[in-house]
Amino acid sequence: MKINKSYVVASAIIASTSILPLGNVEQVDAASKTVTVESRVNFRKGPSKKYASIRKLHKGYKLTYLGKSGRWVKVKYKGKTGYVYDSYVSSVKGSGSNKNESNNNKSSLVSYAKTKLGKPYVWGAQGPNSFDCSGFTYYVVKNKLGKSIPRTSTEQSRYGTYVSKGNLRAGDLVFFDTVGSNNGNVSHAGIYIGNGQFIHASSTQKKVVISSLASGHYSKAFVNGRRL
Structure with missing residues (x-):
C-alpha cells in the first residue's frame, strides 16, 4: 500500500499540537479559596430555595469556594458540591487574581x-x-x-x-x-x-x-x- 508522506507529516503535527500533557492544563486551585459559615444555613443542590437541602451547615464550618451565581455561593463540603445563600457565609478568603x-x-x-x-x-x-x-x-x-x-x-x-x-x-x-x-x-x-x-x-x-x-x-x- 502506498503511504502518502504528506498525510503522515500532517498527522504528526496535529498530534503534537492537540494532545497536551495534563500538567500544561491550567488548573484552578479551588482549595485556596474558602468561606466560613456565619449562621446556620441550608446547603442546597442548586442556586435557589426551590432546590432541596442536602443538609444543614452550622456556624464555623469552612467550605471550599467554587464560584457564585447571583446571591448564591457555590461551595464544596465533605466531597459534596452545592449552594448556600451569601448572607450566611463570610467573604471569600485565600489567593485570587482579583x-x-x-x-x-x-x-x-x-x-x-x-x-x-x-x-x-x-x-x-x-x-x-x-x-x-x-x-x-x-x-x-x-x-x-x-x-x-x-x-x-x-x-x-x-x-x-x-x-x-x-x-x-x-x-x-x-x-x-x-x-x-x-x-x-x-x-x-x-x-x-x-x-x-x-x-x-x-x-x-x-x-x-x-x-x-x-x-x-x-x-x-x-x-x-x-x-x-
Missing part, C-alpha cells in the same frame, strides 16, 4: 466618600450635595463602584456578604440599630474606612462625618457589616 483590584476599588471608594465630608444631612436625599444615611452609601457605591444597591438601610444590610465586626475591611458597609432598643433592627448605615472608623451621614450632627465604632453609642448599636 484581590489587588478589589482592594484598590475599595480604597478608591473610601477616598471618594471622604470628598463628601461636611455635606448636609437631609432626610430622603441621595446626593450629590446632601444625603440621608442610606442615601449616602447608595450614592457613593453607585458612583464609585458602578453598583446599584438597595436604597434603604434595612435592605442594604442584607445585600452582599456578611462581615462580622472583627473582620471589617475598608470599603465595607456597616449597619446599626440606633433607635435604642438594640434588637438588631437596622436603622442607620455607613462605610467603614479602617482603623475602627466609619464615615456616614449623621442625622444628629446634621452632616457627613467620621465616627468611631468604639464610641459608646455605635459600639452597642452595631448590627453587621456587608462586603460588596
